[in-house]
Amino acid sequence: MDRTRASEVRGPGSIPGGGTRTIFLFTHAFFSYTYLMLYTRKGDSGTTKAFNSKPGQRISKSSCQTEALGALDELNSFIGLVKVKLSDLTWTAQISSDQSVDSTKKPAEIIQWVQECLFIIQAQVAGADKKIEQTKIDRIEYIVDWIEKEMPPIKTFFISGGTELAALFDVSRTLARKAERRVIAGTEHGEVVVDALTLTFLNRLSSLFYALARYNNHKAGIVEQAPCYT
Numbered sequence: 001m002d003r004t005r006a007s008e009v010r011g012p013g014s015i016p017g018g019g020t021r022t023i024f025l026f027t028h029a030f031f032s033y034t035y036l037m038l039y040t041r042k043g044d045s046g047t048t049k050a051f052n053s054k055p056g057q058r059i060s061k062s063s064c065q066t067e068a069l070g071a072l073d074e075l076n077s078f079i080g081l082v083k084v085k086l087s088d089l090t091w092t093a094q095i096s097s098d099q100s101v102d103s104t105k106k107p108a109e110i111i112q113w114v115q116e117c118l119f120i121i122q123a124q125v126a127g128a129d130k131k132i133e134q135t136k137i138d139r140i141e142y143i144v145d146w147i148e149k150e151m152p153p154i155k156t157f158f159i160s161g162g163t164e165l166a167a168l169f170d171v172s173r174t175l176a177r178k179a180e181r182r183v184i185a186g187t188e189h190g191e192v193v194v195d196a197l198t199l200t201f202l203n204r205l206s207s208l209f210y211a212l213a214r215y216n217n218h219k220a221g222i223v224e225q226a227p228c229y230t
Helices: 064-085 107-126 134-149 164-188 196-219
Strands: 005-014 020-027 032-036
Touching (some): 107 164
Antiparallel strands (some): 005 020, 020 032
């Protein structure tokens, strides 16, 4: 008797390669395992599916929703690289005034947390019932405020650079801004539905990366350089 069976399960969002997140669960009499298909061939004509797509419905890969998902994925992937670069740093940042919890985190831990939050936003943009809570925005604002208290006040624009990590955080800031613009474009065209807290979080995220860029240069003893405009 054949005691092997397979079932298909779909999760929110799209896999990085652009196909639908299709997972085949194989169950045998003695074992079971999950196999993620990395290609489906269904997107070869330039269309894809999102979590909120109706049965049989496909959307263009150039749609506002797909562009928003792609920009969020690009940001999340890039800060994954930044997180690896941060692994040797030992300084910590204050993330909360609540002394009953672990109120300090290393930079890599902060980025890991941001990545988790971005997955929530990606799922929401794809149409899943996921939301960013106010407490997450509060955390970002607390970290930024704490960093700003540790440094001289901002009086001008600064030229990106200094340490490698500061430069990487500046790139992260620009990618966060792009992702924010793509999500807003999706909402304006009626292809994306997100709540106000999600937009606030994305707006704060670029501020967080800017603060981390400045702080990395500050910790390295590098003086920020203003543009001369000549």
